[in-house]
Amino acid sequence: MCSCARMFSLGCFALVFELLTFTTALDNGLARTPPMGWLSWERFRCNMDCKNFPDECISERLFKNMADVMVRDGYLGAGYQYVIVDDCWLANERDASGRLQPDPDRFPSGIKALADYIHSKGLKFGIYEDFGTKTCEGFPGSEYYLQYDAQTFANWTVDYFKLDACSSDVHHYDDAAAVMGFWLNKTGRPILYSCCGAKYQESLGMKPDYKRIAKLCNIWRNYDDIDDSWDSVASIIEFYGKDHSNFIQVAGPGGFNDPDALIIGNYGLSPDQQRSQMALWSIMAAPLIMSADLRTIRPFSRALLLNRSAISINQDRLGAPGRRIDKIESIQVWTKAIEPKGSLAFIFHHSGLIPVQQLPVRFSIGLARLGLLSQGGYNITEVFDGRYIGTFKAADTLTVNVNPTGVFFGKAVPL
Numbered sequence: 001m002c003s004c005a006r007m008f009s010l011g012c013f014a015l016v017f018e019l020l021t022f023t024t025a026l027d028n029g030l031a032r033t034p035p036m037g038w039l040s041w042e043r044f045r046c047n048m049d050c051k052n053f054p055d056e057c058i059s060e061r062l063f064k065n066m067a068d069v070m071v072r073d074g075y076l077g078a079g080y081q082y083v084i085v086d087d088c089w090l091a092n093e094r095d096a097s098g099r100l101q102p103d104p105d106r107f108p109s110g111i112k113a114l115a116d117y118i119h120s121k122g123l124k125f126g127i128y129e130d131f132g133t134k135t136c137e138g139f140p141g142s143e144y145y146l147q148y149d150a151q152t153f154a155n156w157t158v159d160y161f162k163l164d165a166c167s168s169d170v171h172h173y174d175d176a177a178a179v180m181g182f183w184l185n186k187t188g189r190p191i192l193y194s195c196c197g198a199k200y201q202e203s204l205g206m207k208p209d210y211k212r213i214a215k216l217c218n219i220w221r222n223y224d225d226i227d228d229s230w231d232s233v234a235s236i237i238e239f240y241g242k243d244h245s246n247f248i249q250v251a252g253p254g255g256f257n258d259p260d261a262l263i264i265g266n267y268g269l270s271p272d273q274q275r276s277q278m279a280l281w282s283i284m285a286a287p288l289i290m291s292a293d294l295r296t297i298r299p300f301s302r303a304l305l306l307n308r309s310a311i312s313i314n315q316d317r318l319g320a321p322g323r324r325i326d327k328i329e330s331i332q333v334w335t336k337a338i339e340p341k342g343s344l345a346f347i348f349h350h351s352g353l354i355p356v357q358q359l360p361v362r363f364s365i366g367l368a369r370l371g372l373l374s375q376g377g378y379n380i381t382e383v384f385d386g387r388y389i390g391t392f393k394a395a396d397t398l399t400v401n402v403n404p405t406g407v408f409f410g411k412a413v414p415l
Helices: 010-022 060-072 111-120 146-155 170-186 197-203 210-216 230-242 271-283 299-305 308-314
Strands: 036-039 082-084 124-130 160-164 192-195 219-221 256-258 288-290 323-328 331-338 343-350 361-366 378-382 388-392 397-402 407-414
Touching: 036 124, 060 082, 060 111, 082 160, 111 124, 146 170, 160 170, 170 192, 170 197, 170 210, 192 210, 197 210, 197 219, 210 219, 230 271, 230 323, 230 331, 271 299, 271 308, 271 331, 271 343, 271 407, 308 407, 331 361, 343 361, 343 397, 388 397, 397 407
Parallel strands: 036 082, 036 288, 082 124, 124 160, 160 192, 192 219, 219 256
Antiparallel strands: 323 331, 331 343, 343 407, 361 397, 378 388, 378 407
């Protein structure tokens, strides 16, 4: 281990000061549009019982199976390219040289071999660690080992790295993220960098420095972990709708807000609610990171995740994050600028949060209120099914039906 592995030790103060002073931006050229892929955490959590759950436990078998399905069933072709190992992959201790090592029973081939397998499928490989002394589930963390671990991940040919913040002082997280970003860059390997500090800072009532975070990280979590329930999804939508810390304004090509995984295909959402999550994550320019069992997913959910029109809104080259521009009774209005110039993706989301709102709404809004002002007019289509709605002028009114907890997902292109 190098002599400066202990990040905040006195002997390394000068080096750390230099890193924090001059490491002002992540220099990896990645995430020009929001990343897409699959993550283990929400669906499989920390299941380490491979005796009773051999197909669901956190193991190399699970990740290989998911990689196979992503290629076979069209997810890779649709743009989902990362396979990401979350917590619980580690052995209980580092090896004799201080290096991270996987659990030998669940990952007998080692992480490099797993990465090679995933790469052989045309996919990219992601992995998880924690800035603190322990991960959230109690495995060895990266505190005091940031340089060492960054090189280990590069040696394993990791393409995506998530740095959590359990067992740590989140007041120091941004500095730690800067140092880890420096060491990731120094490896010479392009590694998409996912940061989690803002999530913990928000929960403590701190105001994260999102401008700095956007310079340090490719994507950043800023709210609670998503659960398999509509209440969880709705709370994330409301947090992003309020945008009280002005985090939306810092997002764009190279760096995006991360509202957490897509839970489409699990157990907690109705079909309308699944459509809402896909539409809103697309409008928000959020990472489209699935966390479902793709081997057993229902056809409706699979088709929704593979919807090329919704994905194209998310992956639009402008990289502009959408925002909520209005709330009209139970309807939230969200818009996102897209190409070609002057075009707009928009959502009418029926929050349906109280019993009196549990009916479909016939919703009308003037195009000018959406910011559609071209005197030449617009062609409007429904995104999910490509249905042509009509040609509208700026002075016209658009009227649609919206189901409770559902959405109308539209696209306006100038004539």
